[in-house]
Amino acid sequence: LPFFAPGHLIPVVDMAAIFSARGARCTILTTPVNADIIRPAVDRANDSDCHGTDSPSPAVDIFVVPFPDVGLPPGMENLMFLTPAHGAECPLKFIQAVQLLREPFDRFMAANRPDAVVSDSFFSWSADAAAEHGVPRLVFLGSSVFARCCSETMVLNSFHELEPDYVEHFRTTLGRRAWLVGPVALASKDMAKRGRPDxxxxxxxxxxxxxxxxxxxxxxxxxxxxxxxxxxxxxxxxxxxxxxxxxxxxxxxxxxxxxxxxxxxxxxxxxxxxxxxxxxxxxxxxxxxxxxxxxxxxxxxxxxxxxxxxxxxxxxxxxxxxxxxxxxxxxxxxxxxxxxxxxxxxxxxxxxxxxxxxxxxxxxxxxxxxxxxxxxxxxxxxxxxxxxDLSVKARSAMEKGGSSYGDFGRLMDELMARRSPG
The missing domain is CATH 3.40.50.2000 (Glycogen Phosphorylase B;)
Known part of the structure; x- marks a missing residue:
């Protein structure tokens, strides 16, 4: 189940070809316009030389479901067709359509009972939907491991005393870097105006x-x-x-x-x-x-x-x-x-x-x-x-000598140490 954008559709078709080369039957669930986009690549994947089998049935199939009618112009089923000229409403309608795909996904799962699902991370609902059918779900992330690691070296709005076991797991078991500098709301000097629109x-x-x-x-x-x-x-x-x-x-x-x-x-x-x-x-x-x-x-x-x-x-x-x-x-x-x-x-x-x-x-x-x-x-x-009791710990974390105060200081020290001279 790839997201409707070229950078997601293309690698998923390639992935399906690799699965098929190892003897798996793959079905790509998509909409009519996106099916036309990927069909040449699917045809190549089904060439007997590509997946190493002479079976008459295709190893990679396309299952087409209608694109939900949310008021978008006909054919606007892929992000590459959305431009600023269409206005701010079209992206919101596109997101709405993505959410409405859960129903045809459920129908497909009930009728075909696949062994596993590989769905794009943008279809967040697919995890629950697959679980309801008792089917393992793998998430496809359209990014490099490096990019993912960078996105998970975070400055977090939390404090050590709030979730110490999970801080330890994140840093030690997963080996990811994090600086806990919150609760940041406590830094606001004027709560009456905090977040207030003009x-x-x-x-x-x-x-x-x-x-x-x-x-x-x-x-x-x-x-x-x-x-x-x-x-x-x-x-x-x-x-x-x-x-x-x-x-x-x-x-x-x-x-x-x-x-x-x-x-x-x-x-x-x-x-x-x-x-x-x-x-x-x-x-x-x-x-x-x-x-x-x-x-x-x-x-x-x-x-x-x-x-x-x-x-x-x-x-x-x-x-x-x-x-x-x-x-x-x-x-x-x-x-x-x-x-x-x-x-x-x-x-x-x-x-x-x-x-x-x-x-x-x-x-x-x-x-x-x-x-x-x-x-x-x-x-x-x-x-x-x-x-x-937790409120006391939250406030202490932000004060001088507290855990968040110290983490922020260590982050600043490291950033300053990386500055180039001059």
């Missing part, structure tokens, strides 16, 4: 903080899912129900693109609940997240487990209700809930891109997860204590 009025911050000032310590749950996460109307409805059922006061950041009147998603009675103004405060668009997380009234953070949000919560000593959606978020949830034990999982299982649909989680489940985190039971007490 067109955002200060009254958003002032109104929210004034509302929180009237609340008891640890009583408010903050709900925010980052910049790119979207929810269906059905999901929003259940989330609103869950917040209502939890009995907790809440600050909820809703995407600015979500309908303002709530007619598509607001459950019965929720508009009246918000109109009273005592239980909830809704922010549309950007929110002063670091200020909210560090407010005395905050008792929990419902998050998508994006790494920036997770680190900001750790720095503030705030425990989390975890609701991952895509990318690295499910890995981060494992760290937060099972390793660090500073969070409670809401039970999300389906990995999907921002452009795909998700399973709807019921309001009762959402309310129950908030209750487990912020209630007076042993589980909540333990999670909150660990979160506070």
């Amino acid at each position: 067109n955002t009025e200060a009254h958003v911050t002032e109104g929210c903080l004034r509302w929180m000032d009237r609340k008891p310590a640890g009583s408010v749950v903050y709900v925010s899912f980052g910049t790119f996460t979207s929810f269906s109307p059905a999901e929003l409805r259940e989330l609103a129900r869950g917040l209502d059922l939890s009995g907790k006061d809440f600050v909820w950041v809703i995407s600015s693109g979500t309908g303002t009147d709530g007619s598509e998603w607001m459950p019965e009675g929720f508009a009246e609940l918000m109109a009273r103004g005592d239980r909830g405060f809704i922010i549309r668009g950007w929110a002063p997240q670091t200020l909210i997380l560090n407010h005395h009234a905050l008792g929990g953070f419902m998050t998508h487990c994006g790494w920036n949000s997770a680190l900001e919560a750790v720095s503030a000593g705030v425990p989390m209700v975890t609701w991952p959606r895509y990318a690295d978020q499910f890995y981060n949830e494992k760290l937060i809930v099972e390793v660090l034990k500073v969070g409670v999982s809401i039970g999300a299982k389906d990995f999907a891109s921002p452009l795909e649909g998700h399973e709807v989680i019921g309001g009762e489940v959402i309310a129950g997860s908030i209750g487990r985190l912020m209630g007076s039971g042993e589980e909540g007490d333990a999670v909150r204590k660990k979160a506070k």
